[in-house]
Amino acid sequence: MLKQVEGSAAVAEAVALCRPEVICAYPISPQTHIVEGLGRMVDAGKLTPCEFINVESEFAAMSVAIGASAAGARAYTATASQGLLFMAEAVYNAAGLGLPIVMTVANRAIGAPINIWNDHTDALSQRDCGWIQLFAEDNQEALDLHIQAFRLGEELSLPVMVCMDGFILTHAYERVDVPTQEQVDAYLPRYEPRQVLDPAEPVSIGAMVGPEAFMEVRYLAHAKQRQALELMPAWADEFRNIFGRESGGLTHHYRLDDAETVVVALGSVLGTIKDTVDEMREQGVKIGVLGITCFRPWPAATVRSALAGAKRIVVLEKSLAVGMGGIVSNNVTSSFAGSPDLVHTVVAGLGGRAITRSSLHRVFAEAVSGKLDALTFLDLDYAKVERVLAREREQRRSGPIAESILREVGVVAAKIG
């Protein structure tokens, strides 16, 4: 059924259609509307049997999800930003124990300085934790990926993070096609756990593992994640057959066939990139887009073949490996058969900085004409940065950095973009 709803409401409906049995909720912007929506459904008796547990922290949210999942329940939670960091130890445990929890991460920057706006730093900080990580391009895909996440996670006995851009998607009203319960039931079978805490057949989960076996356990986690690379494309076909639309899979390819310049990105910025690419195509520029839906496991073979004909690659990412450069671009470079010199990193949109078509035009045109640096910070105000650096050289007690930049920027209330 077509609806015009907020992204968070669409995700709440999708999660409810997946018949979760335990939902752990702790509020943090910008994911709060999702669990609020689910809470209302449980309260109204529309989602049953399901236990909605208000926990005291994100660490507790993931710990309760671990307990619920180990007891054989389909478990769900959502978080963002500092919340994800606060639960990090339990996040690793969920993956290490092989418990198929599904968690929405409404992507948001990490402080300090405190910033509630969108970028991908939170999810990418957990890229090596063992969770499958999927990134949604729009609210329809965010809805669809949750349904796929429960099936994929439960088949592999691995937890799945569905990442959607905080505010940009979670708070955007747009058209979504909400499937029927029958469609979701046809796609997502009942949860059959591979391991369960059952008093009738007691087992222990989470034993200490020494040097004699730890490597093997870790290898199995890696091997299981790699299985997702086989399952996801096949299940995307099945999803299309039941739901009648393309959604999910490992990557999205847009105007790549004869593309000499390929832009690689994750999440909602792909929409703005595609609009920009359409305009450049009209001007005769051979440019295309590779969207990464599945970031973990990393779809190396798919990326390699998608980039095979590229003369240059622009990885536009909302993340920064401080002291190094791009995170996504490092992954892309590892899967590119050509010279790493052809891969350009553009760090963009940190802390909610708007990524506009005009800025994308400029940076893509620079790439096409061979003028783009290896690492670029989109729309960074270098003059302000230089003034702060100059002050630091001049005086020992140069003061707090964030406040120095804020002084340089001045009043922002009048700004729109």
Add this chain to the structure above:
Amino acid sequence: MFQVRIHGRGGQGVVTAAELLSVAAFREGKHAQAFPSFGSERTGAPVVAFCRIDDRTIRLREPIMAPDAIIIQDPTLLHQVDVFGGLVPDGYVLINTSRTFEELGLGEFISGLRRERLCTVPATELALKHVGRAVPNAALLAGFAAVSGRISLEAVNAAIREKFPSKIAEGNVAAANEAHAFVENQLREAASA
């Protein structure tokens, strides 16, 4: 694509206005995307919300910097925020006020715009009369429907009824109906002047 930017203050239903507009457009078979400027969820702080309307899927995620229409829910923002920034030359402007553009000190500014696309609505007064609270958003959307013809009053009212419980909805619908008639009348008078 038709792009609307709504300016107001926290607590005036600015974000809800953009959402309602998107629902109204959706009900008329359009694609629509509504989103807020994030972060200033404080009562009284300047808030901006955006709505795009198109006949095809909207992929663009940048803020609206060249709006086709601007709705100003709070005229005290006129001299605080660059509310008209990027307005297209033949764009629409709708201001919540009981004063005229000239009385607001905008006489010179509007001289470069198409007069039949500019109007004012005493939306707060209409909201107080029909809803009992100073929430001008529904009345302004109806005024926007009247001045722009981009959406129908029926779709705005349907969106209001979808969003609010019936008692609040009916008050807002009454405010919307009166605002729509007010703007239509204003346009007729301007045309015959």
